[in-house]
Amino acid sequence: MSHATIRDVAREAEVSVASVSRVLNGHDNVRPALRLKVQEVASRLGYVPHAGARSLSLSRTGTIGVVLPDLHGEFYSELLRGMDREASDRGLHMLLSVMHDRAGGIQALHAMRGRVDGLVVMAPQVDPDRLLAHLPPLTPTVLVNCAPHHERRAELRIDNVAGAAAMVDHLIAVGRRRIVHIAGPEGNIDADERRQGAAMAAARAGATFRVLSGDFREASGIAAAATLLPDIDGVDAIFAANDMMAIGAMVTLKRAGVAVPSQVAIAGFDDVPLARLVTPALTTLGIDIAGFGARAVTRLIGLIAGGDDDATEHRAPILIVRDTTPIITSPNNRAQQGEI
Amino acid sequence: MSHATIRDVAREAEVSVASVSRVLNGHDNVRPALRLKVQEVASRLGYVPHAGARSLSLSRTGTIGVVLPDLHGEFYSELLRGMDREASDRGLHMLLSVMHDRAGGIQALHAMRGRVDGLVVMAPQVDPDRLLAHLPPLTPTVLVNCAPHHERRAELRIDNVAGAAAMVDHLIAVGRRRIVHIAGPEGNIDADERRQGAAMAAARAGATFRVLSGDFREASGIAAAATLLPDIDGVDAIFAANDMMAIGAMVTLKRAGVAVPSQVAIAGFDDVPLARLVTPALTTLGIDIAGFGARAVTRLIGLIAGGDDDATEHRAPILIVRDTTPIITSPNNRAQQGEI
DNA sequence: CTGTTAGCGCGTTCAT
DNA sequence: ATGAACGCGCTAACAG
Numbered sequence: 152m153s154h155a156t157i158r159d160v161a162r163e164a165e166v167s168v169a170s171v172s173r174v175l176n177g178h179d180n181v182r183p184a185l186r187l188k189v190q191e192v193a194s195r196l197g198y199v200p201h202a203g204a205r206s207l208s209l210s211r212t213g214t215i216g217v218v219l220p221d222l223h224g225e226f227y228s229e230l231l232r233g234m235d236r237e238a239s240d241r242g243l244h245m246l247l248s249v250m251h252d253r254a255g256g257i258q259a260l261h262a263m264r265g266r267v268d269g270l271v272v273m274a275p276q277v278d279p280d281r282l283l284a285h286l287p288p289l290t291p292t293v294l295v296n297c298a299p300h301h302e303r304r305a306e307l308r309i310d311n312v313a314g315a316a317a318m319v320d321h322l323i324a325v326g327r328r329r330i331v332h333i334a335g336p337e338g339n340i341d342a343d344e345r346r347q348g349a350a351m352a353a354a355r356a357g358a359t360f361r362v363l364s365g366d367f368r369e370a371s372g373i374a375a376a377a378t379l380l381p382d383i384d385g386v387d388a389i390f391a392a393n394d395m396m397a398i399g400a401m402v403t404l405k406r407a408g409v410a411v412p413s414q415v416a417i418a419g420f421d422d423v424p425l426a427r428l429v430t431p432a433l434t435t436l437g438i439d440i441a442g443f444g445a446r447a448v449t450r451l452i453g454l455i456a457g458g459d460d461d462a463t464e465h466r467a468p469i470l471i472v473r474d475t476t477p478i479i480t481s482p483n484n485r486a487q488q489g490e491i
Numbered sequence: 492m493s494h495a496t497i498r499d500v501a502r503e504a505e506v507s508v509a510s511v512s513r514v515l516n517g518h519d520n521v522r523p524a525l526r527l528k529v530q531e532v533a534s535r536l537g538y539v540p541h542a543g544a545r546s547l548s549l550s551r552t553g554t555i556g557v558v559l560p561d562l563h564g565e566f567y568s569e570l571l572r573g574m575d576r577e578a579s580d581r582g583l584h585m586l587l588s589v590m591h592d593r594a595g596g597i598q599a600l601h602a603m604r605g606r607v608d609g610l611v612v613m614a615p616q617v618d619p620d621r622l623l624a625h626l627p628p629l630t631p632t633v634l635v636n637c638a639p640h641h642e643r644r645a646e647l648r649i650d651n652v653a654g655a656a657a658m659v660d661h662l663i664a665v666g667r668r669r670i671v672h673i674a675g676p677e678g679n680i681d682a683d684e685r686r687q688g689a690a691m692a693a694a695r696a697g698a699t700f701r702v703l704s705g706d707f708r709e710a711s712g713i714a715a716a717a718t719l720l721p722d723i724d725g726v727d728a729i730f731a732a733n734d735m736m737a738i739g740a741m742v743t744l745k746r747a748g749v750a751v752p753s754q755v756a757i758a759g760f761d762d763v764p765l766a767r768l769v770t771p772a773l774t775t776l777g778i779d780i781a782g783f784g785a786r787a788v789t790r791l792i793g794l795i796a797g798g799d800d801d802a803t804e805h806r807a808p809i810l811i812v813r814d815t816t817p818i819i820t821s822p823n824n825r826a827q828q829g830e831i
Numbered sequence: 832c833t834g835t836t837a838g839c840g841c842g843t844t845c846a847t
Numbered sequence: 848a849t850g851a852a853c854g855c856g857c858t859a860a861c862a863g
Contacts, residue, residue, distance in 0.1 A: 154604070154629055157856065169836095180833090223568065228568035231568075249575050287539075425765065425768050425769075497841060543840080
């Protein structure tokens with residue numbers, strides 16, 4: 152025996168399918184007796200509407216598609232958690248799709264057709280023009296952390312510039328004046344924006360600002376710190392473009408006998424789980440990842456509802472998550488500040 | 492202008508919808524010229540079949556439903572990663588649903604009707620009879636880590652009892668005799684089985700065994716360790732029911748100046764990626780989480796295909812993944828062992 | 832208030 | 848090899 156359909160319910164309750172539909176969708180134009188009868192039969196038969204058929208006739212699926220570049224690590228579980236929270240609060244389901252690097256990843260987008268009411272796409276690794284070309288043309292879509300492009304689209308990004316600037320402002324506020332930035336790989340949008348924000352804040356305050364190159368890996372943080380060691384007295388703060396490089400730098404300095412963070416403060420970016428477990432805990436920048444995911448969904452829901460989304464880029468604020476940097480107030484330092 | 496349908500393609504190519512359908516589904520009973528024409532028009536119109544309509548007529552959705560109790564932490568991202576790997580290899584999509592604790596969580600199951608071809612349900616926190624009663628009767632389903640029940644069903648479980656016992660045996664083998672277990676939430680089947688396996692092994696060896704309550708979150712590990720601090724000399728090993736609580740305990744003890752793991756060994760359960768990054772690396776129990784998820788999906792696919800699944804419980808073995816616990820051989824400890 | 836009926840978009844007989 | 852017509856299960860517009 153197959154699943155009960157709306158017809159089975161109608162027959163059993165001796166009414167029309169239309170009435171059953173009305174009852175089940177909570178329309179109020181039904182006689183109470185009929186309503187009761189239908190409800191009784193429906194629950195007795197264990198009737199559950201067929202979502203596929205329903206969506207075909209409503210042309211609404213009650214599902215949003217989420218396209219992610221990967222699922223590795225806590226970032227994605229947090230992101231999904233936030234998205235799910237918002238989606239399920241609004242009675243929406245989530246169809247998850249990972250855009251694997253291998254060829255044809257793009258077609259994951261096509262497969263969403265007829266399955267979802269809207270899309271949240273996070274694809275920092277995909278050529279933006281190619282991505283946009285393959286996006287379902289009529290499906291509301293929110294782009295998350297995608298590379299810059301030329302279309303006007305609803306978009307959500309992390310505010311790297313403001314975050315990095317806030318960190319440098321902070322370092323300066325606690326008395327650091329000779330700042331080294333370990334940058335991420337050239338051409339990476341996040342890395343470039345972070346360097347730019349940091350440089351801007353340093354320039355604004357008239358602090359010494361030097362940039363070393365890195366590649367987001369711990370090893371490059373180690374290498375950069377090694378470069379600094381001979382002249383470490385000329386440095387009182389290192390701000391790396393991500394946590395792993397910061398940790399690499401921290402380990403290297405500590406091993407060389409440099410006092411961290413009193414002599415040289417170290418700050419990172421991302422707030423990876425490891426950041427608070429190293430000693431001293433890493434001062435870093437983080438976003439509320441789950442909140443970020445929830446916000447993407449909220450915006451998508453607005454788009455689906457046809458609200459007046461401004462179809463432009465929103466930037467999620469970044470906050471200083473943890474601060475283990477002591478304030479420098481020694482006469483020596485005051486003198487240095489006076490030099491400026 | 493709306494999305495192109497099969498009719499648009501048919502009209503434009505001057506053939507019938509049946510022929511378009513045949514071409515697009517790779518049937519071979521079509522004249523090459525017609526095939527070419529249809530393909531040309533389809534791609535020119537950017538035609539993509541409507542998955543909803545397709546599934547209604549095929550009564551196959553090409554989607555599997557994944558119901559999870561939570562998304563917090565790396566365990567779930569790994570599990571999802573494994574499931575996704577297997578599902579996308581088989582051309583299946585994943586509909587993700589979190590069974591929140593709040594009322595109506597059960598109805599997440601109903602909502603899957605007509606959306607999926609099969610279900611992977613992980614629900615360690617739900618009353619099994621209630622769960623089974625609400626499972627879609629005709630939908631192939633693989634139960635993952637659900638509480639014991641009386642139906643014969645395809646099921647996948649982690650062998651918590653044997654794993655926990657193995658860990659306690661190990662701690663005892665390296666000379667620890669006064670063991671504290673930080674348990675997971677009461678009523679959670681995983682938590683209960685782990686506690687039970689640990690208690691059994693401790694009793695068998697005649698070791699001191701004390702249980703503190705926790706809830707699988709890091710904070711509860713911190714709290715439990717704080718409780719122990721005043722009398723930490725009476726403890727030489729802490730075995731937490733999961734890694735996050737173990738890490739919380741580790742951080743707390745280290746911060747209080749307790750030597751970890753020489754004075755107090757700490758062990759966890761799950762082997763989350765973070766476990767090997769803390770210092771010292773966490774001794775823990777693990778399964779190949781992604782592999783576990785993949786296996787659940789593989790089995791579900793077999794069920795959907797109507798293969799001869801044995802509709803019974805499979806248990807994934809658990810291994811001690813990493814061991815940083817030094818062996819205690821001091822006279823002091825020998826004396827203690829001699830006391831028994 | 833209630834029933835009848837026409838789609839939603841597609842795959843698939845059954846004819847031809 | 849091709850086309851016409853039906854049905855998948857449901858909602859909504861239209862009659863009554």
